Amino acid sequence: MQPYELTIEKAHRLLTAGELTSRELVQSVLDRIDAVDKKVGAYITVDAKAALKQADDADKRIAAGEASPLTGIPLAIKDLMCTRGLRTTCASRILENFVPPYDATVIEKVKSAGAVIIGKTNMDEFAMGSSTENSGLQITRNPWDTTRIPGGSSGGSAAAVSADLCLGALGSDTGGSIRQPASYCSVVGVKPTYGRVSRFGLVAFASSLDQIGPLTKTVRDSAILLHAISGYDQRDSTSVPEAVPDFSGILEQDLTGVRIGIPAEYENRHGLHADVQRAYRKAVERMVALGAQRVSVTLPHTDYAVAAYYVIAPSEASSNLARYDGVKYGHRHDGHDGLMDMVKTSRSEGFGPEVQRRIIIGTYCLSAGYYDAYYGKASQVRTLIRDDFRRAFESCDVILSPVAPTPAFAIGENADDPLTMYLSDIFTLSANLAGIPGLSLPCGFSAAGLPIGLQILGRHFDEATILRVAAQFERATDFHGKKPGV
């Protein structure tokens, strides 16, 4: 076994036992990136020199007996979390040369835990998309089939974990952007409860929906990484002062007494791929065989979630992205004709088509005369969606669903059809509207050999239960052990 194939948990054991150094581990990952990433395209930036320096620091810390579970572990970071001195592009031409003067809170946290930052991963520009095809900088391919998309928007992070180009990664999830690529690439991904993880230093897309979370090879690794990044931060006024439990402690508990909710609205959904449906049903049966109790629940406003989301998210985005004006940082158009022209041409050259589309939708929905009809209405429907989950969780502890209606699609297949692309987010984006945590883990493969994920949703701040259910399922299955051929 090569060091790059290790899980975080196993690597930590070898590092602290003196059987592996962080330098060896990081070098192994860097060599793997050199050999494989031209086929995958997961990374926008790899910082080998800084990574090796961090590895040496980690080795000293380990030798001093002061290792945390992340000390010396190479991580990949989605390229929209600010890393001091390391280019952070959001996969956008407008930020192509932006070098942040500070670290995001999550970066401070993983650095102080001794983790090694290998590089920054590709994504849909400003996290707007479900395929990573909207990157303004490069294409990322699915390691399981390089003619297909890796999912998005955290496609680079998911592909990097899947192809062993890091031991774990951070992504962000606004409508499914961690869970859907995790599903397409056969890795574990967690969107924590809104407010669990600080958003300070996360470049904002839709501030009431965005949340940072881990992508890893196993459930236990996600528990470790989530624990390291969670917690109240006064620099994010939406961060919630809630105690952070030891997520790893509960993973061994079996499923006796756990009630799994199956929403009637998800079962025979139009457009659900037969292979996905089969994998989902089998996963539910497996959970029951493991001792869980199956409960029928109902989420009556499911059909309206996509519409509400595609008002709220673009509205917030149009406001957040107003800051890119060519003045303080980012691209500025040369040879402009005055301030207005400078701002307009800089923005139009810097933003790609999907970002411009969403800015226009958002600006339209917030503009005079339309605010109540669009943003106001969508915010009321959001309340109904939240209430649906609140009621459902009165009779169950977790909700199981597919992650995406189909396995990964071909590069270019949906590229010019935004509405079809939006509709594929149906199972994931409700969790962002409601603020609840969600997890995706491998639960099967299609007839064509493409990965399929299972989504586990939980109550606010109850990541522990979804991790426990996921860990028990993972233990009883071997999908997570399968590797892509890339």
Add this chain to the structure above:
Amino acid sequence: MKITKEEINHVAHLARLEMPAESVGKFADQIGQILEYVDTLNAIDTTGIAATSHATDLTNAFREDTVHAHIKPEDALANAPEKENGNFIVPRVIE
């Protein structure tokens, strides 16, 4: 047509975007389709339903008003497209 080319141009101006004439039609089609889909929300009666603008029940977040270290002016200016004497330079605003 749910949204006209003129409306796209008007909203683009509000959003400080320059729409190339050849893309306005395509944008109007795509955005029109999306807005038509969004109109399905009108099938729900939301009379008396409070709006949710946030997923948590937090209201105000207070902290002590104390002095902290902040990024240095030269760091804040490091990414500026144009700067001079510790200031950001913008095109002339008043003629």
